[in-house]
Amino acid sequence: MPEGRYWLQTLGCPKNQVDSDKLAGMLEADGLAPSTSPEQADLVVVNTCAFIEAARQESVEAVLELADVRRPGARLVVTGCMAERYGEELAAALPEVDLVAGFGRRLVPLGSARVTPLPTVPPPAVPEPVALGARRRRAPSPSLESFDLLSLPRPASAAPWAYVKVAEGCDRRCGFCAIPSFRGTQRSRPPADVLAEVRSLATDDKMPVKEVVLVAQDLASYGRDRTAAHRAAPGRVRRPTPLVSLVEAVAGIVPRTRLLYLYPSGLTDELVDAVLATGVPYFDLSLQHVSRPLLARMRRWGDGDRFLERVAGIRRAEPRATFRSSFILGYPGETEEDHDALLAFLDAAQLDWAGFFTFSKEAGTFAEGLGGQVPEELALERLRECTELQDTITARRRDGLVGEVREVLVDAPGRGRTVHEAPEIDGIVRLPPSLPVGRLALVELTASHGTDLLGVPVDEPPAAEPPEPADAPDAAEAAPDAAEARAPAGAAR
Ligand code: SF4
Numbered sequence: 001m002p003e004g005r006y007w008l009q010t011l012g013c014p015k016n017q018v019d020s021d022k023l024a025g026m027l028e029a030d031g032l033a034p035s036t037s038p039e040q041a042d043l044v045v046v047n048t049c050a051f052i053e054a055a056r057q058e059s060v061e062a063v064l065e066l067a068d069v070r071r072p073g074a075r076l077v078v079t080g081c082m083a084e085r086y087g088e089e090l091a092a093a094l095p096e097v098d099l100v101a102g103f104g105r106r107l108v109p110l111g112s113a114r115v116t117p118l119p120t121v122p123p124p125a126v127p128e129p130v131a132l133g134a135r136r137r138r139a140p141s142p143s144l145e146s147f148d149l150l151s152l153p154r155p156a157s158a159a160p161w162a163y164v165k166v167a168e169g170c171d172r173r174c175g176f177c178a179i180p181s182f183r184g185t186q187r188s189r190p191p192a193d194v195l196a197e198v199r200s201l202a203t204d205d206k207m208p209v210k211e212v213v214l215v216a217q218d219l220a221s222y223g224r225d226r227t228a229a230h231r232a233a234p235g236r237v238r239r240p241t242p243l244v245s246l247v248e249a250v251a252g253i254v255p256r257t258r259l260l261y262l263y264p265s266g267l268t269d270e271l272v273d274a275v276l277a278t279g280v281p282y283f284d285l286s287l288q289h290v291s292r293p294l295l296a297r298m299r300r301w302g303d304g305d306r307f308l309e310r311v312a313g314i315r316r317a318e319p320r321a322t323f324r325s326s327f328i329l330g331y332p333g334e335t336e337e338d339h340d341a342l343l344a345f346l347d348a349a350q351l352d353w354a355g356f357f358t359f360s361k362e363a364g365t366f367a368e369g370l371g372g373q374v375p376e377e378l379a380l381e382r383l384r385e386c387t388e389l390q391d392t393i394t395a396r397r398r399d400g401l402v403g404e405v406r407e408v409l410v411d412a413p414g415r416g417r418t419v420h421e422a423p424e425i426d427g428i429v430r431l432p433p434s435l436p437v438g439r440l441a442l443v444e445l446t447a448s449h450g451t452d453l454l455g456v457p458v459d460e461p462p463a464a465e466p467p468e469p470a471d472a473p474d475a476a477e478a479a480p481d482a483a484e485a486r487a488p489a490g491a492a493r
Contacts, residue, residue: 004032004041004042004043005032005033005035005043006032006033006035006041007038007043007045008023008027008047009038009044009045009046009062009066010047011046011048011055011059012047012055012059012080013051014215014260014424014425015163015165015215015217016047016049017163017424018163018164018165019047019080021154021163022150022152022154023047024154024155025152025153025154025155027045038069038070039069039070039071040071041071041074042073042075043074043075044074044075046077046079048082048083049081050081050082050084050086050178050182051179051360052357052360052362053360054360059080063096063097067097075098075099076096076097076099077098077100077101078094078097078099079100079101081182085178085182087100087102154197156206156207157204158207159412159423159437160210160410160411160438161211161213161411162201164194164197164198164212164214164250165189165215166188166194166219167187167188167219167221168183168217169183169186170183171186171224171225172299173299175297175298175299175300175331175365175366175367176288176360176362176366176367177362177365178362178363178365179217180217181365183217186217187225188216188223188224188242190226191242191249194246194250195246195250198253202254207437210254210255210409210438211256211257212253212254212258213259213260214246214250214258215261216261217261219243219261220263220265220271221266222242223241223243224241240274241270244270244274247259247271247275247278251277251278255440256278256279256419257278258280258282258419258422259275260284260425262285263286263301264285264286264302265301265302267285272313272314276314276317276321279419281318281321282321282322282324282420283321283324284324285323287307287327288300288327289328289334289342290345291303291337294333294338297332297333297367299366307345307349308349311323311349311351320420322352322419322420323353324351324352324354324422324426326355327342327354327356327386328356328359329356329357329358329359329379329383329386330358330378330379330380330382330383331359331367331374332359332370332371332372332373333370334372334374334379339385343385343386346393347389347393350393350397351390352397353425354386354390356386358383359379361373394451395450395451398427398451398453399448401418401420401453402453405444406443407442409438409439409440410431410436410438410439411437412437413433414431414435415429416431416443418445418453426451427450427451427453428451428452429453429454429455430449430454430455431443431457435457443457443458444456
């Protein structure tokens, strides 16, 4: 068994963080312990992001920085999206790196006695099975065990909340996105596996998780690759979609269930009802733009009017509903009218949170070959305009919460979140440091500072604890469709 200490640095989005959690579990199962700093680690792992050019640059900078600070003899391993997508190029460009390993590759060679000293690690620096992308992937070498990250066990959470990835890959083909080319088509985890992971997080002795954040590349399509049975046959009662069943089951285990990355056409009435029933009325809709012709060029569904209608309908049902979205500026063909339409939408929708990105031309995507490229300066100017407007809206939305009483989950000493803030993405609620981590406490929101709020505990009994995990619906009962026929990929968009 290997032994020693590891340092794991994660770039990119929450989905990557889940992979890192699983990698940490695997490294610890391999006998390694976490290091308190990269300088002291025997194994330094960088889980990279390849989403856009800026993310790739950040990943490479992180690799180079860690190469500088690692101690002599420590191994440096690069994994994640960049390793998967650019394995050979990356290995050639970064001679500092000892191993470039795509998804699901063991980072510590089996049978090595220790991670360090370096001579125990078999050369060459770049092993044979460097990932070459989903379509060109070679069979894994017998010396590096291949496994499915999704189904790996994970270590206990360090916080009272945790991301839980429910599917990998994506069946859509958005014009700007290279993710399906290296993450593959959607593969949903069986509901029983997801629920077992949630139960184990919720019942951890040291840090029982109170909030589960469900993530996937296309969360609304969860389970569609496993079953088509939720679509009603003529004359039959329609069954809940797999995601609705899963949300209901998870909400029976933990007090808070939050969903990230919902493709807008996947936000059905029954999913809205299921989300509202969890008590976390938080809707993260990946809208990307609002101009119908531009969305069509993006190969995406919807338009601003439909989005506004949806937001208004949800707010009618739940005035406390919180909305987040992300938008791309400067997609090929984006006109001034398109941009004005986006600004008008932001003004009308009054979303609580929004992220803006300039278009990044990705090799192999539909958009790579599109005409009408928008100059970078113009895209940046549009991004600045949207950000300025949204900052004002977000500040107003945060001010609107001042004076309200809300339940917070204490994430860390002096820091918590109401249902209006997703972890790591949105603002926080600053709290008295005496509130114990993991506590669900009622606070009055007394002031706002930028995106953060100030919370003062009120003299009310704490909210009811969640039901015992044993009371949660049985996995099979929660998702009776799981064993049934496979749905055609890409159906029902
Ligand atoms: S839904 Fe679109 S943007 Fe999201 S991962 Fe799939 S192809 Fe990419």
